[in-house]
Amino acid sequence: MSSGDAASALRETRRPRKVPLSNPDRRREVLDAVLELLAEVGYERLTMDMVAQRARASKATLYQRWPSKARLAVAALEQHRPHVIDQDTGCLVEDLRHLLVSWLAGWTHLDRGLAIALMEGSRTDAELARLRRERLRRPLRQAARTMLARARQRGQIPDGVDADLLLEMPLSVVLMQVLIEGEQPDRALVDHIVDRALAPLLGTPPHEHDE
Amino acid sequence: MSSGDAASALRETRRPRKVPLSNPDRRREVLDAVLELLAEVGYERLTMDMVAQRARASKATLYQRWPSKARLAVAALEQHRPHVIDQDTGCLVEDLRHLLVSWLAGWTHLDRGLAIALMEGSRTDAELARLRRERLRRPLRQAARTMLARARQRGQIPDGVDADLLLEMPLSVVLMQVLIEGEQPDRALVDHIVDRALAPLLGTPPHEHDE
Amino acid sequence: MSSGDAASALRETRRPRKVPLSNPDRRREVLDAVLELLAEVGYERLTMDMVAQRARASKATLYQRWPSKARLAVAALEQHRPHVIDQDTGCLVEDLRHLLVSWLAGWTHLDRGLAIALMEGSRTDAELARLRRERLRRPLRQAARTMLARARQRGQIPDGVDADLLLEMPLSVVLMQVLIEGEQPDRALVDHIVDRALAPLLGTPPHEHDE
Amino acid sequence: MSSGDAASALRETRRPRKVPLSNPDRRREVLDAVLELLAEVGYERLTMDMVAQRARASKATLYQRWPSKARLAVAALEQHRPHVIDQDTGCLVEDLRHLLVSWLAGWTHLDRGLAIALMEGSRTDAELARLRRERLRRPLRQAARTMLARARQRGQIPDGVDADLLLEMPLSVVLMQVLIEGEQPDRALVDHIVDRALAPLLGTPPHEHDE
DNA sequence: TATGAATGAGCCTTCATTCAT
DNA sequence: TATGAATGAAGGCTCATTCAT
Numbered sequence: 001m002s003s004g005d006a007a008s009a010l011r012e013t014r015r016p017r018k019v020p021l022s023n024p025d026r027r028r029e030v031l032d033a034v035l036e037l038l039a040e041v042g043y044e045r046l047t048m049d050m051v052a053q054r055a056r057a058s059k060a061t062l063y064q065r066w067p068s069k070a071r072l073a074v075a076a077l078e079q080h081r082p083h084v085i086d087q088d089t090g091c092l093v094e095d096l097r098h099l100l101v102s103w104l105a106g107w108t109h110l111d112r113g114l115a116i117a118l119m120e121g122s123r124t125d126a127e128l129a130r131l132r133r134e135r136l137r138r139p140l141r142q143a144a145r146t147m148l149a150r151a152r153q154r155g156q157i158p159d160g161v162d163a164d165l166l167l168e169m170p171l172s173v174v175l176m177q178v179l180i181e182g183e184q185p186d187r188a189l190v191d192h193i194v195d196r197a198l199a200p201l202l203g204t205p206p207h208e209h210d211e
Numbered sequence: 212m213s214s215g216d217a218a219s220a221l222r223e224t225r226r227p228r229k230v231p232l233s234n235p236d237r238r239r240e241v242l243d244a245v246l247e248l249l250a251e252v253g254y255e256r257l258t259m260d261m262v263a264q265r266a267r268a269s270k271a272t273l274y275q276r277w278p279s280k281a282r283l284a285v286a287a288l289e290q291h292r293p294h295v296i297d298q299d300t301g302c303l304v305e306d307l308r309h310l311l312v313s314w315l316a317g318w319t320h321l322d323r324g325l326a327i328a329l330m331e332g333s334r335t336d337a338e339l340a341r342l343r344r345e346r347l348r349r350p351l352r353q354a355a356r357t358m359l360a361r362a363r364q365r366g367q368i369p370d371g372v373d374a375d376l377l378l379e380m381p382l383s384v385v386l387m388q389v390l391i392e393g394e395q396p397d398r399a400l401v402d403h404i405v406d407r408a409l410a411p412l413l414g415t416p417p418h419e420h421d422e
Numbered sequence: 423m424s425s426g427d428a429a430s431a432l433r434e435t436r437r438p439r440k441v442p443l444s445n446p447d448r449r450r451e452v453l454d455a456v457l458e459l460l461a462e463v464g465y466e467r468l469t470m471d472m473v474a475q476r477a478r479a480s481k482a483t484l485y486q487r488w489p490s491k492a493r494l495a496v497a498a499l500e501q502h503r504p505h506v507i508d509q510d511t512g513c514l515v516e517d518l519r520h521l522l523v524s525w526l527a528g529w530t531h532l533d534r535g536l537a538i539a540l541m542e543g544s545r546t547d548a549e550l551a552r553l554r555r556e557r558l559r560r561p562l563r564q565a566a567r568t569m570l571a572r573a574r575q576r577g578q579i580p581d582g583v584d585a586d587l588l589l590e591m592p593l594s595v596v597l598m599q600v601l602i603e604g605e606q607p608d609r610a611l612v613d614h615i616v617d618r619a620l621a622p623l624l625g626t627p628p629h630e631h632d633e
Numbered sequence: 634m635s636s637g638d639a640a641s642a643l644r645e646t647r648r649p650r651k652v653p654l655s656n657p658d659r660r661r662e663v664l665d666a667v668l669e670l671l672a673e674v675g676y677e678r679l680t681m682d683m684v685a686q687r688a689r690a691s692k693a694t695l696y697q698r699w700p701s702k703a704r705l706a707v708a709a710l711e712q713h714r715p716h717v718i719d720q721d722t723g724c725l726v727e728d729l730r731h732l733l734v735s736w737l738a739g740w741t742h743l744d745r746g747l748a749i750a751l752m753e754g755s756r757t758d759a760e761l762a763r764l765r766r767e768r769l770r771r772p773l774r775q776a777a778r779t780m781l782a783r784a785r786q787r788g789q790i791p792d793g794v795d796a797d798l799l800l801e802m803p804l805s806v807v808l809m810q811v812l813i814e815g816e817q818p819d820r821a822l823v824d825h826i827v828d829r830a831l832a833p834l835l836g837t838p839p840h841e842h843d844e
Numbered sequence: 845t846a847t848g849a850a851t852g853a854g855c856c857t858t859c860a861t862t863c864a865t
Numbered sequence: 866t867a868t869g870a871a872t873g874a875a876g877g878c879t880c881a882t883t884c885a886t
Contacts, residue, residue: 020866042334044255048860058868060862069860116334119327119390123253129393136391160411165384165404172383173376179330179390180347182340193376200371201412229885231849258876269851274878276849442845464756466677470881480847482883491881538756541749541812545675551815558813582833587806587826594805595798601752601812602769604762615798622793623834651864653870681856691872696857698870 021057021065030055030062034076039113043073043121043128070125077118077131082106084143092151092166093194093204099147100170100190103140107185112178140171158202170198232268232276241266241273245287250324254284254332254339281336288329288342293317295354303362303377304405304415310358311381311401314351318396323389351382369413381409443479443487452477452484456498461535465495465543465550492547499540499553504528506565514573514588515616515626521569522592522612525562529607534600562593580624592620654690654698663688663695667709672746676706676754676761703758710751710764715739717776725784725799726827726837732780733803733823736773740818745811773804791835803831 019026033055037046048069052059066072085102089095115136122129141164148163157163170193174185198204230237244266248257259280263270277283296313300306326347332339355378359368368374381404385396409415441448455477459468470491474481488494507524511517537558544551566589570579579585592615596607620626652659666688670679681702685692699705718735722728748769754761774797781796790796803826811818831837 018867022866042255042331044253044331045335047858049858059860060869061867063861064866116327116330120253120255120331122393123324123327124256133392137387158411160407162403162407165408168384169380169404169408172387173379175387175391176348176379176383180386181344182333192373193380196371196373197376197380200369229850231885233849259878260876270877271852271879272850278878280877440846444845464677464753466675466753467757469879471879480849481881482848483846485882486845538749538752542675542677542753544815545746545749546678555814559809580833582829584825584829587830590806591802591826591830594809595801597809597813598770598801598805602808603766604755614795615802618793618795619798619802622791651871653864655870680854682854692856693858693873694871702856 021061027065028079030057031076031079034072035080035110035114038073038076038117039110042113043117046073046117048072070121070128073117073121074125074127074131077114077128077135080110080114080135082111082135082139084140086143086147088147088150090154091204092147092154092156093199093202095147095151096166096170096198097190097194099140099144099167100174100194101187103171104174104185104187104190107178109184112182112184115175115179136175137171141167156202166198166202170194232272238276239290241268242287242290245283246291246321246325249284249287249328250321253324254328257284257328259283281332281338284328284332285336285338285342288325288339288346291321291325293322293346293350295350297354297358299358299361301365302415303358303365303367304410304413306358306362307377307381307409308401308405310351310355310378311385311405312398314354314382315385315396315398315401318389320395323393323395326386326390347386348382352378367413377409377413381405443483449487450501452479453498453501456494457502457532457536460495460498460539461532464535465539468495468539470494492543492550495539495543496547496549496553499536499550499557502532502536502557504533504557504561506561508565508569510569510572512576513626514569514576514578515621515624517569517573518588518592518620519612519616521562521566521589522596522616523609525565525593526596526607526609526612529600531606534604534606537597537601558597559593563589578624588620588624592616654694660698661712663690664709664712667705668713668743668747671706671709671750672743675746676750679706679750681705703754703760706750706754707758707760707764710747710761710768713743713747715744715768715772717772719776719780721780721783723787724837725780725787725789726832726835728780728784729799729803729831730823730827732773732777732800733807733827734820736804737807737818737820737823740811742817745815745817748808748812769808770804774800789835799831799835803827 021027021030030051034046034051037050037054041050046069048059048062051057051072052062055062062072066075082103083106084099087095087098087102089098118128118132118136122132144164144167148157148167151157152163157166170190173193174189177183177189178185232238232241241262245257245262248261248265252261257280259270259273262268262283263273266273273283277286293314294317295310298306298309298313300309329339329343329346333343352375355375359374359378362368363374368377381401384404385400388394388400389396443449443452452473456468456473459472459476463472468491470481470484473479473494474484477484484494488497504525505528506521509517509520509524511520540550540554540558544554563586566586570585570589573579574585579588592612595615596611599605599611600607654660654663663684667679667684670683670687674683679702681692681695684690684705685695688695695705699708715736716739717732720728720731720735722731751761751765751768755765756762777797777800781790781800784790785796790799803823806826807818807822810816810822
């Protein structure tokens with residue numbers, strides 16, 4: 001009998017527990033459980049028992065691969081990389097809109113909880129603090145770099161304006177909405193910011209966008 | 212001299228505490244200890260033992276006044292009201308700068324920790340969730356309302372611009388800087404945002420400011 | 423204003439707390455509260471706070487008069503004396519019935535709880551142990567003594583029978599019913615025992631009694 | 634000899650406990666500790682620390698197997714089943730004597746304390762209340778059923794007598810003696826009741842019994 | 845005397861981590 | 866390697882009792 005597709009075997013939540021943590025699919029399965037729980041209850045309230053139960057592993061097994069709760073959380077968050085797509089529309093405002101929307105699209109219901117968990121855990125774990133800094137805004141910023149370079153070349157950035165702030169401002173507004181108000185971010189918020197602040201301030205003519 | 216000023220008695224850090232919690236100064240002293248600890252370790256890691264120790268009270272005494280850890284935290288945060296000053300300079304950009312700077316001035320080293328503690332605790336306590344929503348941005352927003360109304364009357368808000376976003380954007384940038392990057396916010400950051408984004412975008416001539 | 427009838431003043435559950443414990447009515451009021459609580463929650467679960475609240479006194483006041491929880495409970499139970507009436511009907515079986523019924527009549531809903539509380543508290547307090555022994559059966563036994571003497575004189579006690587057991591048996595059955603089964607004892611149970619055991623065994627002709 | 638008999642390993646009171654609670658002998662050992670403590674201090678005053686200490690286990694270990702103090706007590710009492718032996722001597726009075734004596738023989742020094750603990754705990758725990766009803770008299774009653782049936786067939790039960798009371802009365806007397814007077818029940822008490830009440834009342838000739 | 849308030853010593857329960865198989 | 870089980874060290878909350886007014 002060939003062992004077949006390990007991932008699909010795991011998906012059948014049937015008995016055959018026995019897949020070792022050396023198996024990457026099994027490892028991912030465990031880390032996904034951790035992510036879910038971090039998002040649901042936060043870092044402090046996450047217990048190793050919860051993880052063991054949801055991942056159907058024994059705590060001792062978890063400790064075999066990850067030496068502490070903090071390191072397990074770090075491993076889980078390391079694996080969770082948000083993705084952002086930069087697209088060249090020829091217009092700074094539209095490029096910004098695309099960037100923000102693509103970033104939002106990657107936010108699942110997990111991410112709000114994870115962001116808070118990351119802040120919580122950062123107090124006591126340096127690795128988590130590093131992840132917090134790296135993950136929450138850096139991906140978007142990096143993607144934005146080339147986009148803003150294009151805009152500068154096209155002369156779309158007014159004199160005296162720090163281009164980075166053109167991304168920073170809408171991004172921060174969206175993140176705050178999520179973290180503080182606790183609401184799910186959506187495309188409408190991005191459009192509102194773009195259309196009622198960035199576009200008029202940058203002197204870009206109003207854009208027709210679908211939906 | 213009679214038994215005299217209770218507050219001054221408290222200041223002498225002599226053993227025989229014994230000042231009752233019915234004394235407002237003593238109560239404030241305890242709540243301040245709670246605020247410090249919330250800022251230091253967060254809500255989940257805050258223990259009643261810590262509070263008792265720092266406030267030099269027994270846990271039983273604390274429970275006599277506040278029926279649970281959550282309610283104690285709420286009481287502490289209730290007492291900690293941020294303050295913001297609106298000043299009419301005749302110029303939207305300068306009014307904004309003043310508002311943000313006065314808001315920042317109210318941030319002590321506590322506030323970053325408290326903001327995170329508030330997010331942490333919100334997961335499990337509805338009162339804390341309410342406080343999170345009320346405290347983190349509402350005070351600034353309300354102060355901003357009249358300021359923005361003035362600017363609109365003066366015709367300083369460009370067509371198509373949602374005036375609220377003119378506050379929301381710099382404010383969010385500062386808050387994110389604090390929460391995500393973990394840095395102390397300072398006047399320089401406010402000035403940077405105002406001078407390198409808002410002013411040029413709003414077409415306001417560069418302003419000379421001290422420091 | 424004359425202070426009037428202290429007891430009636432107490433009954434009006436209005437403000438005028440202030441009656442000192444030196445007042446016997448006030449003292450009785452407190453001890454009644456203790457009895458109620460003992461019956462409701464037992465000895466161990468009785469707290470001084472409960473007593474203070476129900477009696478509308480401060481704990482410190484209670485401790486002024488009674489030096490400990492155990493002594494307060496003892497005082498309350500001391501004051502609660504069951505009463506039994508012996509009546510001469512000329513017939514042993516009917517005398518017994520009357521005795522048991524009069525004893526039962528004195529049982530309020532309190533007594534079951536008190537009996538258990540007494541056993542609970544007896545483990546740690548010698549005074550309560552003494553009360554347990556004295557109160558639970560002695561009153562009835564003493565009342566029974568003369569009754570049984572009369573029966574002996576009338577020749578109603580068969581040869582070889584220990585007269586004390588003629589009381590002890592039905593009494594124990596009723597007490598067990600209460601303590602173990604947790605049911606309220608009633609006249610029907612007494613009648614059943616008398617009519618379906620004592621009377622036939624003693625050769626007494628069946629008696630007509632109203633229900 | 635291999636690692637061998639777990640029970641004998643337990644008997645050597647050496648340090649390295651480590652025998653898991655999955656081992657029935659170890660489990661019984663723990664539950665026996667609970668029974669002892671229940672008998673000694675009652676239900677309310679029983680603490681998990683006491684159990685842990687006497688059973689040489691950690692509290693956390695206890696909680697792994699039993700989810701609460703109440704359930705642990707229930708488990709201990711469930712395991713402690715009184716036993717009664719019915720023997721056919723051809724004579725109702727002697728059958729009764731045997732029944733009561735065999736029941737008494739099963740009473741260890743524990744049972745008085747347990748009976749009280751059961752009444753205490755019943756106030757707050759429904760499971761304990763059930764146990765109280767089931768354990769304290771039911772075993773004896775059931776054993777008595779067939780015995781009384783035999784007696785009825787033999788015509789040994791006088792007209793008008795409720796046979797159940799013939800057991801209930803002596804049984805209650807003994808139980809009350811134990812619970813109220815706090816004395817150890819012994820064979821002499823049973824003999825006294827049988828010889829000085831039941832036998833003469835039932836018209837059975839005096840019986841010679843040893844000791 | 846009556847009381848508002850304080851407190852040391854627990855109590856039940858949980859958790860991250862480690863053993864032994 | 867995976868796991869069932871054990872545990873020291875808290876953590877939130879309560880209680881009998883004592884102060885101070």
